Amino acid sequence: MQRQSSSFIIRHASSRDVGHVSDILTESFYRRHDHKVNFLLRYFTDLVYPLLRYGIMLDLNSRFSEQTPCYACLVATHTANKSQAIASLEICMRYVPTKSYRGFWLGRTMQQYPYIFNLAVHPKWRRRGVAKQLLRAAEQTVKQWGFSRLYMHVLEDNHPARNLYDEIGYRIHDQEGAFNYWLLGQPRRFLLQKKIGATK
Numbered sequence: 001m002q003r004q005s006s007s008f009i010i011r012h013a014s015s016r017d018v019g020h021v022s023d024i025l026t027e028s029f030y031r032r033h034d035h036k037v038n039f040l041l042r043y044f045t046d047l048v049y050p051l052l053r054y055g056i057m058l059d060l061n062s063r064f065s066e067q068t069p070c071y072a073c074l075v076a077t078h079t080a081n082k083s084q085a086i087a088s089l090e091i092c093m094r095y096v097p098t099k100s101y102r103g104f105w106l107g108r109t110m111q112q113y114p115y116i117f118n119l120a121v122h123p124k125w126r127r128r129g130v131a132k133q134l135l136r137a138a139e140q141t142v143k144q145w146g147f148s149r150l151y152m153h154v155l156e157d158n159h160p161a162r163n164l165y166d167e168i169g170y171r172i173h174d175q176e177g178a179f180n181y182w183l184l185g186q187p188r189r190f191l192l193q194k195k196i197g198a199t200k
């Protein structure tokens with residue numbers, strides 16, 4: 001698979017991308033890029049950064065080598081440097097709650113669906129439509145697997161991601177963390193769903 005529109009190419013990741021993808025994920029999920037971060041936190045992050053990156057690399061390597069059916073890691077590259085990933089996302093199968101209840105105490109029925117995780121764009125490449133392009137490619141992949149729905153989680157206070165998902169048609173399917181929200185003021189986690197129209 002290789003999709004190209006504007007100056008970005010989307011393709012399946014290979015083991016050669018693990019280093020770049022680890023950098024993107026560490027930068028995106030463990031380093032804050034606003035000016036509110038104090039000196040101590042910045043220093044601490046720099047100190048543990050190699051460890052975090054190494055842990056992410058190990059996880060990625062093991063997912064790549066497991067060859068699980070219905071697992072994919074997509075990366076985006078710029079046409080000027082096709083070997084350097086600048087953004088990535090992963091898709092796996094995951095149990096999600098359906099709308100129907102098995103009974104008040106038994107909770108909801110669960111069903112396996114494709115699930116997007118670890119979507120991240122390197123800070124230098126944000127606001128150029130890369131994430132949108134990656135998500136469109138993920139929808140195509142899931143359609144080829146024969147599924148009609150796609151899920152992902154987002155934190156209530158992740159406004160850039162929420163704007164993005166809202167813009168391309170993801171809707172809230174379920175909410176988690178209401179207890180911590182009411183008691184500790186922590187952000188809830190929304191499970192989002194998009195119907196993409198295929199067979200399953």
Ligand SMILES: CC(C)(COP(=O)(O)OP(=O)(O)OC[C@H]1O[C@@H](n2cnc3c(N)ncnc32)[C@H](O)[C@@H]1OP(=O)(O)O)[C@@H](O)C(=O)NCCC(=O)NCCS
Pocket residue numbers: 028029118119120121122125126127128129130131132133153154155158159160161163164165167
């Ligand atoms: C969220 C993230 C993936 C967006 O990537 P991106 O490539 O910059 O997004 P796009 O350029 O495709 O943006 C598409 C739309 O999303 C919304 N959006 C993206 N970033 C935004 C921001 N910082 N503020 C407000 N809206 C934003 C906008 O509506 C944007 O359209 P516009 O640029 O025409 O206004 C990126 O900011 C990121 O990697 N964040 C850190 C990791 C993360 O939070 N991942 C999501 C986990 S659920």
